[in-house]
Amino acid sequence: MKTLDLQPLTAAAFAPYGDVIETAGHEAQDMNRGMAMRWPDLARINTDADGQVTIGRVRSRRYPQPWDLTRVERHPLGSQAFIPLETTPFVVVVAEAGDPPKPGALHGFVTDGAQGVHYRRGVWHAPLLTPFAAMDFIVVDRIGPGENCEEYRLPQGETLRICV
């Protein structure tokens, strides 16, 4: 079974898939007369005209290691952001929007413990993989009518082993 290479998550490497939600590389603005600073516009949530943007919360169990990835999914009607509430890294596995990912199209990243991610609309992605600890996330995504989750089961023999 192939083991997926994992690389550190950076905005440049993640650009084909969406945004890294982080303050690094973004300029802060003054707010509330010096009592606060703000990094605005780190990720713009995108939905179809029938959708609305909603905030939810996700609690992920710790994933056993190694983890064999057999399925990915995508959301054709809206983008989706996950922001961790703990300072613990997690693993992001993605492939570009379009046809279901061919062998080699899935790429793996490890966050730095502060980063969140924003998947562009239609980007294939694994479930949130949290190999270091159980973790809570804020999720910002689309809600509305229509079927907004498509799953793709990797063909037999293409299962990807994730090992941190």
Add this chain to the structure above:
Amino acid sequence: MKTLDLQPLTAAAFAPYGDVIETAGHEAQDMNRGMAMRWPDLARINTDADGQVTIGRVRSRRYPQPWDLTRVERHPLGSQAFIPLETTPFVVVVAEAGDPPKPGALHGFVTDGAQGVHYRRGVWHAPLLTPFAAMDFIVVDRIGPGENCEEYRLPQGETLRICV
């Protein structure tokens, strides 16, 4: 100078102003085949047709105590959510949307250390008040053309003392 009464933040007490972003009182759904649970749809972000929804980050200094509140603001074109990244309470001061708040119209709440808040469009609110510690927040709100921040300076003699 009048000191503002502060009450514990609850969804019921905050209903005229928006949503409390919390898992309490919301049912969790299974996600990722038992590896995660999700509380969906805790707050829906609302914008005018020209706006988009964006995610940012805010870092607030610790506010000295007592704090004398002289100004409130509102965002006529979109709602606005703040979700704390630390488990520290903070203070929320709001008045219902409409004309600038008359004496007695502003109400103060203290969060329980896990709650976030979502201000309905046009709701008058103080800056984020963080009297216990410097705090980081995720902010989800509207970005786009047009003037989306109106400030109201409390008339002399109506300054409100905030004291936790």
